Amino acid sequence: MKYVIGIDLGTSAVKVLLVDQKGSVCQEVSKSYPLIHKQSGYSEQDPSEWVEKTAEALTELVKNFDGDVTAIEGISFSGQMHGLVLLDENHKVLRNAILWNDTRTTKQCKDIYETAGEKRLLEITKNPALEGFTLPKILWVKEHERDIFEKASVFLLPKDYLRFAMTGAIHSEYSDAAGTLLLNVSKKAWSDELCQLFGIDIRLCPPLVASHEFVGTITSAFAKRTGLSETTKVFAGGADNACGAIGSGILSQGKTLCSIGTSGVILSYEESGDRDFQGKVHYFNHGEENAYYTMGVTLSAGYSLSWFKDVFAANEDYVSLLDGVERVPAGSNGLMFTPYLVGERTPHADSVIRGSFIGMDASHTKKDFVRAVLEGITFSLHESIHIFRENGKKIDTIVSIGGGAKNEAWLQMQADIFDAKIVKLANEQGPSIGAAMLAAVGTGWFASLKECADVFVKEAKTIEPVKENVEKYRELFMVYQLVYRSTQELNEKLQSFRN
Known part of the structure; x- marks a missing residue:
């Protein structure tokens, strides 16, 4: 071997x-x-x-x-x-x-x-x-x-x-x-x-x-x-x-990646370098030869969840914290979260904006808050998908990796908010496996990265969107988009009071 x-x-x-x-x-x-x-x-x-x-x-x-x-x-x-x-x-x-x-x-x-x-x-x-x-x-x-x-x-x-x-x-x-x-x-x-x-x-x-x-x-x-x-x-x-995209098989037109770590990334394959997104998303050369990718970034993706756990549920593990969120209805019973804990990158390059919980009332439980955090992170990532679609890209299948792929309820949430089929990988290793694939092609084991991906990248399951939830989230996303504009000035005025 x-x-x-x-x-x-x-x-x-x-x-x-x-x-x-x-x-x-x-x-x-x-x-x-x-x-x-x-x-x-x-x-x-x-x-x-x-x-x-x-x-x-x-x-x-x-x-x-x-x-x-x-x-x-x-x-x-x-x-x-x-x-x-x-x-x-x-x-x-x-x-x-x-x-x-x-x-x-x-x-x-x-x-x-x-x-x-x-x-x-x-x-x-x-x-x-x-x-x-x-x-x-x-x-x-x-x-x-x-x-x-x-x-x-x-x-x-x-x-x-x-x-x-x-x-x-x-x-x-x-x-x-x-x-x-x-x-x-x-x-x-x-x-x-x-x-x-x-x-x-x-x-x-x-x-x-x-x-x-x-x-x-x-x-x-x-x-x-x-x-x-x-x-x-x-x-x-x-x-x-780029290596994360390679390691997830994002190697042809129509392939899109959702990666949720401390920050979050929506990355989509591009065949050419001449598409114009007016600077709203990043546009980089791919590790695949003569290809490109566009990318939007949420600065506090997984970090928003770890922050919530550390502050409000320090004695719980993540399995316990997320247990039962699937029983909270889409929209978290009228509670919404924006994950701007350290500012935002896409579509708002804003270092001053900060996060919010909107719509709190005495009926909300901790599980409502947990689901609202997951939904808020996913709404922020959906901002990038929304930009892609507005510019004519077809996005119907998304490979999900990182923390967002470790919980079944969150995977379903992604399918419903993104209105796309979500693919979970069997052997997720992120950028390091992409680097190994570049070496495998370089040494001559495979003629191309696509050929290598057929062997190295294996799908475990797919999650389809639920039509009823898609409609609810479409309405909620329009509300989510209002929060940034409604809190931008407030956060500028609060900036001098921050430590």
């Missing part, structure tokens, strides 16, 4: 999977690392931690592997998007990585619009200027750490730095580069125009390759450190959401 490894470099931990040719996960190892919060709004990590913890995970995996390590033929990657790693001319790290959830760059986002113009930025990058993206971070360093900016010879995204540490080769790939605000998404090339506008030498941008592309073998030093063979081939990999 032959094997590949998928490495998912997340925000809090690295997850490593060993997968065989049948798509079976033979081993899973995870190692965590800390975040660095120097002050409010700052979120950084030491890139050496990524390398150290990945090496530890791989060493443990190899130690527990019974076969010949040369049978592990390939490695590929998934990684947290947008993070900035700056290297000097000797390829040494110049400062801590600034992460996707760092919000210090509001001024730089405004500067980007003033310099490039919102319309032109969308034409080139297909995305709005948000604090999470990479270009605002580069401009922040340029403004506040000029000596570091002038020493920088290349920037890398997190998983690209990890791959460099393992191979010695400098690359980025299209799906991750699309989240920088420096890539011409349709042309799949760094934008000379944007680099010139912002005084960035285009040589700061790394060479671009496709996600499945072979970029080298692991170095002898890394092989010695982990026990892997020096012959192990390394492939470029993809952004976490």
Whole structure:
């Protein structure tokens, strides 16, 4: 039997999977690392931690592997998007990585619009200027750490730095580069125009390759450190959401993904880069060659549920907390929740808005509140589906993964609110299995990712919408959409009172 490894470099931990040719996960190892919060709004990590913890995970995996390590033929990657790693001319790290959830760059986002113009930025990058993206971070360093900016010879995204540490080769790939605000998404090339506008030498941008592309073998030093063979081939990999899409079989027109973790994502496959969503949703290059995906984000999806549990039901587990929500009618007996606990992303890029419970009365029980939280999260995700449909996309089947796929009542809720068939996977592993699939295609096991998905991605069940509930939720969704507009000004006035 032959094997590949998928490495998912997340925000809090690295997850490593060993997968065989049948798509079976033979081993899973995870190692965590800390975040660095120097002050409010700052979120950084030491890139050496990524390398150290990945090496530890791989060493443990190899130690527990019974076969010949040369049978592990390939490695590929998934990684947290947008993070900035700056290297000097000797390829040494110049400062801590600034992460996707760092919000210090509001001024730089405004500067980007003033310099490039919102319309032109969308034409080139297909995305709005948000604090999470990479270009605002580069401009922040340029403004506040000029000596570091002038020493920088290349920037890398997190998983690209990890791959460099393992191979010695400098690359980025299209799906991750699309989240920088420096890539011409349709042309799949760094934008000379944007680099010139912002005084960035285009040589700061790394060479671009496709996600499945072979970029080298692991170095002898890394092989010695982990026990892997020096012959192990390394492939470029993809952004976490792109790899999540691959690992869920979102590889053809009409396929859509609902992923509910701490945040929530609605991601839909696109065959071309020329559809115009007016910047209302993100538009990125897929890990599938010559394909794209559009994506909406709910910042507090699973986090809304964990917040409610921690504050109001700290002594309950999730099974107990959710038990019985299926007996609460659609609409939670007139109670509604908006999941804006840390602001919102799609369709409202608003860092000030906060969540609400609307319609509380003395008859409501804890189960009403729990169901309202689940419905509110799902309504927020439906905002993205609503945008897709308004722009002519047909969405009738949605693969659901993450926390939202672990509860039958929530799966039915998704089917009813989205008015679509929901598919639950038998072997859900998220971005890490997508990374393994890129390695499997790269090593030649399969001719395409679609062929690989036929083996690796298995459906467990489908859930159909209930017509009566669809009609109720259609009315309730219109009410949900009113809450943002009705509470926006109130939250602006309350902002100065927050800790």
